[in-house]
Structure formats: structure tokens, C-alpha cells
Amino acid sequence: MAGRRLLQGLTSPWSVGFSAFGLAYGGYHVWDSTQSGTKYDLHEDLAGKTYIVTGATSGIGQATAEELAKRNARVIMACRNREKCVQVRRDIVLNTRNKQVYCRQCDLEDFDSIRTFVQKLSKGKFELDRIDGIVHNAAMMQSERHVNKDGIEKTIATNHLGSFLLTGLLLDKLLNQTNPVRIVFLNSNIIDRKCDLNLGDFNSEGAKKFDGYEVYKHSKLASALFSKELSERLKESNINVIVADPGRTKSNLSAQMDGQTFFLSRWLLKIVSFGMGERRTEKAVRPVLYALCDPETVDENGLFIDRERHAQPWNDIVMDAEKRAKLWNVSVKWSRLGDHLKQMKHELGEAAIQISNESGDKLTVETATAGGGEGRSWKTLWLW
Numbered sequence: 001m002a003g004r005r006l007l008q009g010l011t012s013p014w015s016v017g018f019s020a021f022g023l024a025y026g027g028y029h030v031w032d033s034t035q036s037g038t039k040y041d042l043h044e045d046l047a048g049k050t051y052i053v054t055g056a057t058s059g060i061g062q063a064t065a066e067e068l069a070k071r072n073a074r075v076i077m078a079c080r081n082r083e084k085c086v087q088v089r090r091d092i093v094l095n096t097r098n099k100q101v102y103c104r105q106c107d108l109e110d111f112d113s114i115r116t117f118v119q120k121l122s123k124g125k126f127e128l129d130r131i132d133g134i135v136h137n138a139a140m141m142q143s144e145r146h147v148n149k150d151g152i153e154k155t156i157a158t159n160h161l162g163s164f165l166l167t168g169l170l171l172d173k174l175l176n177q178t179n180p181v182r183i184v185f186l187n188s189n190i191i192d193r194k195c196d197l198n199l200g201d202f203n204s205e206g207a208k209k210f211d212g213y214e215v216y217k218h219s220k221l222a223s224a225l226f227s228k229e230l231s232e233r234l235k236e237s238n239i240n241v242i243v244a245d246p247g248r249t250k251s252n253l254s255a256q257m258d259g260q261t262f263f264l265s266r267w268l269l270k271i272v273s274f275g276m277g278e279r280r281t282e283k284a285v286r287p288v289l290y291a292l293c294d295p296e297t298v299d300e301n302g303l304f305i306d307r308e309r310h311a312q313p314w315n316d317i318v319m320d321a322e323k324r325a326k327l328w329n330v331s332v333k334w335s336r337l338g339d340h341l342k343q344m345k346h347e348l349g350e351a352a353i354q355i356s357n358e359s360g361d362k363l364t365v366e367t368a369t370a371g372g373g374e375g376r377s378w379k380t381l382w383l384w
């Protein structure tokens with residue numbers, strides 16, 4: 001009698017339901033732990049150091065800002081949405097007890113906003129006495145083609161041209177510092193998959209139907225070419241460049257694409273992503289911290305590391321110096337780097353910059369004293 005009752009209890013829908021839940025929950029954690037990769041923790045005290053993180057209001061950028069704050073760094077959250085930034089900053093300060101976390105507006109698709117951001121860091125009450133690292137993390141993907149106020153498709157504007165301009169405008173300040181600086185770009189191994197640089201349709205106007213994922217892939221490839229070229233041009237300087245792939249990560253990156261897909265395929269995609277090893281941001285941030293602050297990478301330049309922090313080979317397109325140089329010139333032109341530099345220097349009351357001639361993609365900029373006189377400057381390194 002008691003045995004039959006026990007059996008009934010064990011096979012009741014409630015017990016079966018709870019057991020299934022327990023199994024699934026346990027299974028999830030076992031699977032999740034297999035995605036952790038090798039253990040890694042950054043044991044550095046970053047007190048006195050300053051890092052700029054773009055797109056620090058969600059995903060990997062937010063996790064990066066928090067990890068840096070935890071290690072006592074001063075963190076500049078360069079974000080497009082001020083209200084969101086204030087909320088995220090509040091959580092980071094509460095979690096880390098580090099008040100040296102600051103929100104600064106920087107919308108990477110808006111080139112005037114980038115210039116204002118750099119201007120404020122260069123002079124006045126928000127001036128930074130030093131910068132130890134920049135994390136080019138912000139990125140977006142969109143399901144329909146939208147352009148910024150300059151008529152540039154927003155994915156390429158945000159994911160490549162924005163960080164190109166930001167780096168270009170900051171370069172003098174970084175080169176004039178005595179401390180070493182690390183610039184970290186977040187990228188992805190998707191640039192290895194059926195991807196080529198398409199300068200003929202840089203603004204994604206040509207295709208019959210806009211494919212947000214392909215345009216994202218192209219923008220990340222452009223960013224990779226730029227990172228590699230930057231590392232070449234900055235050899236022997238106080239600045240090192242490393243590219244880190246955080247691996248497939250749970251984040252908001254594809255949220256804009258979600259609205260366009262049927263909810264069942266969305267769920268299917270989530271299950272596939274989970275099965276393929278989508279990681280949590282706490283784990284995805286590891287290669288970023290390794291590239292940015294680990295003593296092991298202090299002398300590395302031009303490296304592309306995977307989610308396990310191993311160096312991986314660049315693909316042939318990134319290794320093509322001619323393509324990199326072409327993209328560089330196109331980026332100077334599309335981001336209007338010369339105009340923004342000129343305006344910024346003027347507003348900062350620095351040396352007068354005169355754009356003396358422009359022929360085709362070539363741009364010559366002359367300045368009396370800009371960027372450390374005889375030493376390295378944006379003039380010698382950036383615009384050749």
C-alpha cells in the first residue's frame with residue numbers, strides 16, 4: 001500500500017515536472033561550465049590608470065567597465081545614451097565601490113559628437129591627465145538601412161568610421177604621453193567567413209535588399225584592417241594595438257534584427273546559439289582584460305586573440321597592405337578627419353591647421369606646431 005503510494009507520488013505530474021526542471025537546470029550549468037574555457041583572472045591593481053570604454057552601457061562593454069572599476073581604475077564610459085549611462089554607472093559604482101567611473105556622451109555614428117568628446121577630454125574641467133587604454137567596443141547591427149546625418153550607413157559609421165575618427169582625434173594626446181597606451185578593438189572570427197572588403201559599395205547602397213548581418217560583417221572586417229594598419233603605423237611608439245574576439249556572447253547586439261524574424265525562428269536561433277556555446281559577458285570579457293591590462297601582453301602589437309586568449313592568424317584580406325592603405329584613405333575622406341582635426345585644434349586654441357590641397361583620396365594637412373613638433377604626430381603617423 002505504502003509502496004504503491006510512493007510510486008504514485010513519484011510518477012505524479014508534479015514530481016515529473018520538478019525532476020525534469022532539475023535535470024534541465026543541472027544540465028544547463030554543466031554545459032555552461034564547458035563554455036568557460038580555461039580559467040583566467042586579471043590580478044592587477046589598476047589604481048591611477050584611466051581607461052576609455054566605448055558602448056559601456058550594455059553587454060561586454062558594461063562588463064569591461066565594471067571589471068576595470070573593480071580593480072580601482074578610473075573609467076570613462078563613452079556612451080550615446082546619457083540616461084542609460086547614468087543608470088549603468090550607478091550600478092557599477094554600487095557593485096565596485098569605485099566612484100571614479102564617469103559618463104561622457106560619445107555617439108559614434110555622429111562625428112561631431114566624437115569631436116566634442118575628444119575636445120572635452122583634452123581641455124577644461126573634464127580634461128584627462130592620462131589615458132592608459134581605449135576599448136573600441138561599441139558596435140551595432142540593423143535590419144534596415146539607416147544613415148547618419150552625413151548620409152553614411154549607420155553600421156559602417158558606428159563600427160568602423162567612428163572608432164577611426166575617435167582614434168585619429170585622440171592620437172596626438174596619446175603620443176604626447178610618456179606612459180604606454182593600449183588600444184583594444186573587439187572583433188569577431190566571422191570576418192573569416194566569405195567576407196571581402198567592398199570599397200565600391202562602402203555605403204551599402206548597391207544591394208537589392210539590405211542584409212544587416214552582411215553589412216555588420218563588412219564593418220567588422222573594415223575595423224580589422226584598420227586595427228592592423230594602425231598597429232603597423234604605431235610600431236616603436238608608446239601605443240600598442242590588440243584585437244580581441246570575445247567569442248559568441250549573450251548580448252543585445254542582434255536585438256534590432258530580432259524584430260524582423262518570426263518568433264519561432266528567433267527561439268530556434270537562441271537554442272542553436274546556446275548549443276554552439278554562447279557565453280555570458282563575465283566570461284566574454286576575459287580576452288578584453290587580457291589584451292588591455294595583463295602584463296603578458298604589454299609588448300604585443302598587432303595581435304588578434306581568440307576567446308581563449310590565444311593568438312590567431314589574420315586572414316589574407318587583413319594581411320593585404322594595399323587594401324589596408326586604400327581603406328585608410330577612404331576612411332580619412334568619409335569621416336572627414338582633416339576637417340574635424342582642424343575644427344578641434346581651432347576650438348582648443350592650438351596650432352592653426354591648414355588643409356593645403358586635396359587630390360583624389362590624398363589629403364595634405366599642414367600645421368605649425370601640432371602634435372609634438374618634430375616627434376611623432378597625427379601628421380606623420382596618421383595622414384602620412
Ligand SMILES: NC(=O)c1ccc[n+]([C@@H]2O[C@H](COP(=O)([O-])OP(=O)(O)OC[C@H]3O[C@@H](n4cnc5c(N)ncnc54)[C@H](OP(=O)(O)O)[C@@H]3O)[C@@H](O)[C@H]2O)c1
Pocket residue numbers: 054055056057058059060061078079080081084106107108109110136137138139140158186187188189220245246247248249250251252253254
Ligand atoms: N555578442 C557577440 O556574440 C560578439 C561576438 C564577437 C564580437 N562581438 C563584439 O563585441 C562588442 C560588444 O558587443 P556586445 O555583444 O556587447 O553588444 P551590445 O550588448 O549590443 O552592446 C553594444 C554597445 O554599443 C553601444 N553602441 C551602439 N551604437 C553606438 C553608437 N552609435 N555610439 C556609441 N555607442 C553605441 C550600445 O549602446 P546602447 O546601450 O545605447 O545600445 C551598447 O552599449 C562589439 O564590438 C561586437 O562586434 C560581439
